[in-house]
Structure formats: C-alpha cells, structure tokens
Amino acid sequence: MILFTLLALFFAAIVLTRRLRAPLALAAVALFWLLAAGWLSAPLLDWAQWGTQSVAPPTFAARTVIVMLGGGTDYNDAHKLVPKDDALIRIATSADIYSACKRTGASCDVVISGGNPQRHEASEADNYLPYLLQKQVPRADIVLENRSHTTYENARNVAALLQDKRYDALILVTSAYQMPRALLDFHRFGLTPHPVVSNTRRASLGVLPRYDNLVNADLALHELIGIAQFHVYRLLGWF
Template identity: 35%
Template sequence: MTLNVLLVLILLAIVLALLRWRRCSRALLALAVVLLLAVGCGPLPIWLLTQLQSGYATEAPIAWGQRNAIVLLGAGTVRATDTGPVEASLFAYGRINKAAALYRECRQTGHACRIEVSGGDARGLGQSEAAVYAGNLQRLGVDPADLLLESRSMNTWQNAQFSGPLLKAWGADRVLLVSSGFHLRRGMLYFAHFGIRATPVRADYVDGIRSWEPLSYNFTMADLALHEYTGVARYHWYNAMGWNVQATKPGAL
C-alpha cells in the first residue's frame, strides 16, 4: 500500500516534469522523499502501531467466570510445499500459544473453560484455520472436548458474526478475545457490534525499526497498521450508510 503510493508519486512527478510543470513535479518528488524516509526509516510505522496497540501493551489480571470462552482469532494458514500439510502461519503461533496458556490458567480455577477457534479456509488450501489450529492446541495439552470450532468465517467481521451463536449456545458468561495487539482494536469493535462483551488479550506486539536507511520491513509494518485503520474506518462508514447488519444489543450474549 505505502510502496504503491510512493511509486505513484514518483510516476506523477515524472509526467509533470515532461509536461514542464516543474514546480508541481518537484513538490511531488519532495513528498515522495518525505514518505520514503518517514515510512522506511521507522517513524511512521512506529507511531501507527503504537496508537493501535497502546491500550493492550499491559496485561491486567483476569477475573474468570463460571463458563469461560477463550476466542482465538485466526491469522491464516500456509502450505509448505505443493503436497505438504496445511500449517498455521507465522502470526498464528503467538495467538495459539497464548490461548493455550489462558486455557491452562482457567482450568486451574476449577471453572468450565472452552477455546473457540474461529477461522475458515480463506486461502482455499482444503483445511480451515479452525481445524489446523485445533491440532496445535491439542498438542499443547488442550482437551479436544474443550474446543469449539467455527470454520465458516473468512474475515474478522465474520469471526464476530459467526462466533456469537456458538458462544451463546454454550452459555459463556466470560469471553476473552485473543489476537495480535495490532488486530485487537478492530476485533473488539466487530465483536461489540454483535453484542459480544469480550476482554481483549494480546498475544503478541509488533513494532517498526528505527534506521538511518529505509527498510522494507518498515513498509510492511506500515501496511499492516494501515490495513487495521482502514477496517475501523470502513466499519464506521458502513454504519453511517446503513450497510452493516443491525447491531446486536450490547450484552445480549
């Protein structure tokens, strides 16, 4: 996203220079240089990610209920080779490990605990995220009987939409939403829309890197953050236009 904007600015500057609009051309080139340094050297992605994650940087003690649901949001799957097994993606392992740790902590209280794994086969690899992650969770000691699989959702909005009935059917009185720090603001917004009062739990925290030279990593982190901001802005825009499904009354779950 940010790299595309940079290339467009440079191309427009070249076109304007050919048309002899030199002042406009120089202005666009200067803007391109500022964007290159602000993103590539770290200041912009660091600021964007800090604003997204600051509310989740510190973990508060969890007050467990009688029936606790730990909702694990998917982060994609990959296939190592053309014929290899479907595996969790890079970002998924932190979320999986965090969900398993919360499950063990919950079980120590003696109360009922379930992990709801939410995620379909968005990449068309033949196996849902929910099923793949469930295998990882079982290898980490989670009882298969304590897994609730939601394998239809293709995005975060559907994660929230399809999780509601599943959690309600099980009778959860305490819901924890586990995801990456950068993803929690959007996830919490969507789950609240469907009447799910959840406690956010950060599985991981990402940041940009300050550097004297532009780094491709920082462009990736900026795009990651902008994707989240776009999702939040789209939600509010769709609400204003009446395009979202009707919100569920808060606390309906």
C-alpha cells in the same frame, strides 16, 4: 497490499502527469523510506495498538469461553502450510489461558475463529487445530469456526456459535494491532469479551530500510482503515 496499492497510485500519477513527475517521485521515495526506516511505521503501529496494554488479566468463571482470532497461514521451506508467526503466539497464549482456566476447576472452551481468506489448502482454524492439541488442549474443548474471512465475520460467526451456548466469561485473544477493531466488531454483535493481547509489534528505527517495517505499516494501516470503515458503515446504517 495497502502499501502496494499506494505505490501503484504513485506510479500511475507519475506516468500521467509530466510537470509533477519529479516532485511526485521524490515524495514517493521519501514516504516509503520513512515507512521502511520505521519513522512512520512506529507512530502508525502505536496508533493501531493504542490502549491495548492497560487491560487487567482475565478472570475465569464457571463456564469460560476463550476466542482466538486467526492470524493467517503460510507455506514453509518444505511447502507445508503452517500458522504465521503472530498466529503461533496467539495459539500459545490461548493454550496458556486455557490451562490457567482449567486449574480453577472451571469449564473452559477454546473457539478458533478463522476461515481461508488466503485461499490456501486449509482454513486457519483447521490448520491451527493440531498446534492447540499439541499444547494439551483436548479436542472436546475446541470449537472450530472456519468460515470467516474478516474480523467482522469473526465476530458475527462467533456470536452465532455462542447464541445458544451458556457461558459466564468470554475472553478474546489476538494481536495488539487487531484488538481495537476486533472489540468494535464483537461489541456490534452484543459480545463484550475480556481482551487478552498475545503480542505487540514494534518498528525498528534507523537509516536503512527494513522489510519488517513495511509489513508493520501495512498491518497498522489495514486496521486503522478498518476502524474508519466500521464507523462510516455504522453512520450509514450498514452495520
């Protein structure tokens, strides 16, 4: 969506300015080629995912809560609503952590946090639930938070859920590109979870444009703008 907006701005500028049409068109082509070929997408991803790979494995306590952030839903070829690829990896990672937690004899809960920002037929949390059940996580140990639409709301709503819940260890599971902003938001609500990165995205460098590189660039820009917005709002006293 960010790249689409940028393209629309370029188009509007090209239409409205006669003298600068040629250089603006050239700049737009060059920029989007650099993004699609990976040469700009790679540093954007590295920036968004900076510092996420140097975290020690989680430790479990007597009462452990594992929070998994939603990663979107999509319709497959059979028009069935399913988790997006990143979300599937987060589900698998959360299930693995839950299994490791239970092997220690601890009490372990998994909170799935994700509403319905895409306005599909079900929220992310409700859609992910069967997949977590298939991975042998009991329904009694799963808590659904299905109202949040943003990372900030993820943190706010999870903090409200945990307000009256006793726990000794808190673990946060999400993709590398979302983790820095998620930690900022969770810290804002007094939560200090141990981060566990489910997956890291990489750009493919080359000459030919690739759609995946544009997706990666858009994700990275979304997170970087979100981090900048967080700090601006904090300065203004809105957060």
